[in-house]
Amino acid sequence: MATDRRKLLKMGGMAAAAALAGCVGVEEQGTPTSGGSGGSDSENSGGGSTATQTTEPAVDPGTATTWYARSSAEGETLKTVIEQFNNQSRHTVDGSDLSDLEKKTQSAIPANQGPQIFEWAHDWVGDYYQRDFLSDQSGQLSVSMDTFTDAAAEAAQFDGAVVGLPFAAETVSLLYNKELVDTPPESVSEMVDVMEEHHDPSNGMYGLGYPLNAYFMSGFAQAYGGYYFDPDADEMLGLSNDETIDGFEFILDTLVPYMPNDTQYGPQAAAFSEGNAPFAINGPWFLGTAREKGVDVGVTKLPSLEGSSPSPYTGIQLWYFAKGMEESESDAAAAREFVEWYVTNEEQLMANAESHGFIPVLDSLAGDDNLPSAVQGFSQAVQQGVPMPTHPKMGSVWGPLETGFGKALDGNMSVNDAMVEAEETIRSNWD
Structure with missing residues (x-):
């Protein structure tokens, strides 16, 4: 499910602190006022009295609540960034890392107990907007959407409303252990040769760590021209198409034999991060975890199949503007200022790229030759892929697909x- 895909993520190189002071405004104090100028006699006085000076009360700078779901490495880094913002801004951000972000937002926001902002990929945009969970901030922002790549700007909007600001692109790609793999494979056949060499389950070694949830599988499931869901197609659901079936069968026949038996995220990720597999299929959020374990990680695009190319789902990471933005203008101002600083600070975005493989979507950085090699590898995978649909019906596809697989x-x-059974379940849920 979508939650499984993203409960996984760090950010280092905090050189952005100096830039923060220039990007974050300072509250001006109230200015003295008087009945006349410079303390002169009031026109309405008898000539002996002087107007009293008063000071306007300072405006409440507000506190923005933000929710996110990151792995320990990325979560610790975001805490540091929030702390820096709070230390140098008139505003305050109060952040919480939640393991059940989807469930929490869906219960808290309708009860007016949600945050002002939260972080997630763009696939919730359509569903959450139609359920009135999000706030259109298009008239309140000082950042133009032209600041971002076209795909990122589009992902942050729905029906003309700006419901968040983007800061990174993501998808799953092929990670390899440089101590075990000399040259990254360009084809699946080359990849199989390496997996065969290292696969030895009796001694705790495997050829591949690959979580089998719907998001992670999308690259190969859609490699032969199939698709999960296409709102523009005559038949929106494509799970039972021959081409999609071929993709699922490829995963079962060619990749599963080289994986740990437990196909959940934890065991599959551990096989690679503990140095017990030459390959992993995972996303940029996993880089920090693998590096912390001492793995020298390389990243390349998903290898080609004979006559076909993988087509993974891609996501745009957003800071969403939640309905809580409409409860307090001072809190909303704090949220906007934090988000606008976060998504436009080039130094910080490059630090994210270096530490975590975040793919910048700020137009001035996208495709920069100075981006780290890992980011360039993920960028190639993004170019292979297709954006996740934002259509509200897409949310009903993930669960039955995974159950069926x-x-x-x-x-x-x-x-x-x-x-076929999964599609029947999805259509029933739509009804």
């Missing part, structure tokens, strides 16, 4: 039958 993985159903 699980039945095929366990051998309880054929892939085709499992996906």
Whole structure:
């Protein structure tokens, strides 16, 4: 499900502190006022009295509440960034790292107990906007949407409303352990040769760590021209298309035999981060974890299949503007200032790229030759892929897809039958 995809993420190189002071405004104090100028006699006085000077009360700078879901490494870095912002800004940001962000936002926001801003990929935009969870801030922002790449700017908008600001692109790609892999594979056949060399489950070694959830599988599931969901197609659901079935069967037949038996995120990620697999298929959020474990990580695009190219879902990371923006103007101002600083600070964005493989979507940085090699590898994978649909119906696809694939993985159903059943469940949920 979407939650599984993103409970995984650090940010280092805090050289942005100096830039913060210049980007964050300072509250001006109230100015003295009087009945006349410079303390002269009031025109309405008898000539002996002087107007009394008063000071306007300072405006409440506000406190923005933000929620996010990151891995320990990325979470610690974001805490540092928030602390720097608070130390040098008239505003305050109060951040919370939540493991159940999707559930929490869906329960808290309708009850007016949610945050002003929260962080997630763009796939919630359509659903959350139509459920009145988000706030259109298009008339309140000082940052132009032209500041970002076209794809990023589009991802942050729905029906003409600006519901967030983007800061990074992401997708899953092929990670390799440089101590075990001399040259990254360009084709699946080359990848299989390396996996075969290292796969030895009896001694705790595997060929690949690959979490089998819907987002991670999308690259190969859609490699032969298939698709999960296309709101513009005559038939929106494509899970049972022959081309999509071929992609799922490729995963089962070619990749699963080289993976740990438990296909959940934790065991698959651990196989690579503990140095027990030459390859992983994962996203930029995983870089910090693998590096902390001492793995010398390389990143390259997903390898090609014979006559086909992987097409992974890509995401744009946003700071969403939640309905809580409309509860207090001072808190909303704090939220906007933090977000606008975060998404436009080039020094900070480059630090994110260096530490975590975040792919900048600020137009001035996108495609920069100075981006780290890992980011360039993920960028190539983004170019292979397609953006996740923001259509509200997409949210009903993830769960049944994963349930169906699980039945095929366990051998309880054929892939085709499992996906036909999944589509029936999805349509029933739509109704």
